[in-house]
Amino acid sequence: MYRRRRLALLSAFLVILLGGYTALDANDVVPGVLTREAPWPDPEPYPQVVAGAPAAAPDRVAGSAEDAPLPQTDALAALSSDLVASGAVGPSPGLLVTDVLTGEDLYGARATESYVPASSLKLLAGVAVVASYGDQHRFTTSVVDSGEDVVTLVAGGDLTLAAGEGDPDAVIGHAGLADLAAEVAAELAAQGRTEVQVALDDTLxxxxxxxxxxGDVDLSGGWAMPMAPIAVDVGRREGTNVRSSDAGMDAAEAFADALAAAGISVSGDVSRAAAPEGATVLGSVESAPLRDLVSYTLQHSENILSEVLGRMTAVSTGHEASFAGAGEAVLAVLAELGLDTSGSSLADTSGLSSESVLTARLLTDAVRLAADGSHPELRSVVDALPVAGLEGTLASRLADTAATGTVRAKTGTLPQVVALTGIVTTDEGRLLAFAVLANDFDQGSAYLARIAVDEWISEVAACGCSSP
Known part of the structure; x- marks a missing residue:
């Protein structure tokens, strides 16, 4: 064990030297190993998450055979005891393993205690927004006639817009502001109008x-930005992962430029103003389907999109579309689905804030609900989870282990937080839902905690565990 830890630490620091903190954190590798104290280095170009070989990746993790034997609680308890005994995850992680088919809890430890979940929270945002809208819903960006030669760009929650033409095969850049401008320009020309002012309605x-x-480190690294209900490329500045300080206005100015390029003179600067009620729509574009937005969010652990999923859940349920309102809305939807939300409080819906807390009970039950077939509309959320060793934030994790191709899970990492939540098919073919939440381990040892959690889920995958 000691030799393995020493090699793990050596590997972590080699990766740091080669790639830098930004690349490590973006790939959910070693946050917390380096200091979070100022000054911070300039962020490096955002790394692209590379999926595994398509030929090896299953369409989905194998389901459970109804006659597959159930793992024994004693066997799972022994594996979990080894996880705690490793010392890497602290003395008291929260754990829960539940059979998807029957809903029976097979093993749990501190499952109803509150933990900081990090990005595991994104799974709940995905479940809540799909339950609210359905997985085929699209967010609409429109332009309305506000009178007196003012046209208003009305933000509708799509932060994936392209500044130019949209790409119908893409998720990011699916709808284009140039396409919207062309449609609006054609309508204005048909009305004999050649000059307008542009306003932005971002009151959603x-x-x-x-x-x-x-904090500042989250902003400088591109993991956070001032929230807005409209953006180009999720607010990223070209060539980096650094986000805009005013993504809504950037999008509105890009639209104004596109409108001018389409032959309509745009006078003055873009202003901010709510659109009049009942204003005539001059044009609109739609995002990719919600299931694709959720998939991108979970595969890439995209904080800003996850915040949008929470806020649009708030819009759907009549809550305030703020951080607090989004958190309340997500928990309200989960409670309506019959899940136990006690012990949970959400300061955001991406997990970037360490003030958000959840239980292993809520995470595991949400996964099971999405996977057991009782709510078919939620299946797309489970299918969106990265496959171990092959996709997204798990592409470089759990490779060449029993978990490869048999686990779908959402990762989560903050300086003293490591989490993993998803489904696993055991060696004997039983489909299980699980959650692990580790907080308050030694500072700087998040990488070791992650290795310990990966070893645990690999052992669960390898172990049929139906016999002592």
């Missing part, structure tokens, strides 16, 4: 622009 979201404990 409200409240503080930053969540509690989102």
């Amino acid at each position: 979201f409200t409240g503080p622009e930053l969540a509690p404990r989102w």
Whole structure:
């Protein structure tokens, strides 16, 4: 064990030297190994998550055979005891393993205690938004006639817009502001109008622009940005993962430029103003289907999109579309689905804030609900989870282990938080839902905690565990 830890630490620091903190954190590798104290280095170009070989990746993790034997609680308890005994995850992680087919809890430890979940929270945002809208829903960006030669760009929650033409085969850049401008220009020309002013209605979201404990390091690294209900490329500045300080206005100015390029003179600067009620729509574009937005969010652990999923859940349920309102809305939807939300409080819906807390009970039950077939519309959320060793934030994790291709899971990492939540098919063919939440381990040892959690789920996957 000691030799393995020493090699793990050596590997971690080699990766740090080669790639830098930004690349490590973006890939959910070693946050917390380096200091979070100022000054921070300039962020490096955002790394692209590379999926595994398509030929090896299953369409979905194998389901459970109804006659597959159930793992014994004693066997799972022994594996979990080894996880705690490793010392890497601290003395008291939260754990729960549940059979998907029957809903029976097979093993749990501190399952109802509250833990900081990190990005595992994104799974709940995905479940809540799909339950609210359905997985085929699309978010609409429109332009309306506000009178007196003013046209208003109305933000509708799509932060994946392209500045130019949209790509119908893409998720990011599915709808294009140039396409919207062309449609609006054609309508204005048909009305004999050649000059307008442009306004932005970004009143869909409200409240503080930053969540509690989102700091300068999160902004400089591109993991956070002031929230807005419209953006180009999720607010990224070209060539980096650094986000805009005013993504809504950037999108509105890009639309104004595109409208001018389409032959309509745009006078003055873009202003901010709510669109009049009942205003005539001059044009609109739609995002990719919600299931694709959720998939991108979970595969890439995209914080800003996850915040949008929470806020649009708030819009659907009549809550305030703020950080606090989104958290309340997500928990309300989960409670309506019959899940136990006690012990949970959400300061954001991406997990970037360490003020958000959840239980292993809520995470595991949400996974089971999405996977057991009782709510078919939620299946797309489970299918969106990265496959171990092959996809997304798990592409470089759990490779060449029993978990490869048999686990779908959402990762989560903060300086003293490691989490993993998803489904696993055991060696004997039983489909299980699970959650692991580790907090308050030694500072700087998140990488070791992650290795320990990976070893645990690999052993669960390898172990039929139906016999002592």
